[in-house]
Amino acid sequence: MSLDPNELELRGAVYFDQDPKSAKHVAIVYEWKAQADDVAVVLSSAEFFERRGTALSGTFVSIDSLIADVEGEKITEAWSVEIVREILAKGHTFPSRLI
Numbered sequence: 751m752s753l754d755p756n757e758l759e760l761r762g763a764v765y766f767d768q769d770p771k772s773a774k775h776v777a778i779v780y781e782w783k784a785q786a787d788d789v790a791v792v793l794s795s796a797e798f799f800e801r802r803g804t805a806l807s808g809t810f811v812s813i814d815s816l817i818a819d820v821e822g823e824k825i826t827e828a829w830s831v832e833i834v835r836e837i838l839a840k841g842h843t844f845p846s847r848l849i
Contacts, residue, residue, distance in 0.1 A: 758782050762837040766829035775829040779837045784810070813838050 758780040767774040819825040820834045 753782065764829060764832050764836065766832055768828060777829065777833055779833060 759782075761779040761781050763779065764777045765775070766777075816825070816834050817839055820831050825831060825834065
């Protein structure tokens, strides 16, 4: 299965330089909705790399799961929290203190 760029919806962008543990970050966030629940992720090393690591993997998670991970402090990196709060969770109704 290939991803058609026309299936992507731009959700927003975040620039973050306030974390003393990491460098400046820029994130451009797109949303892609799979037509079925049984989608696997295959990342090409030509498209994805991490300078300090060698992991080439990915998973799909629900927005509910991301919000729960931020609230439960499983996700604590400031720029990731910003993406969840300011882009992904906007427009969702959750009984939480996150939004």
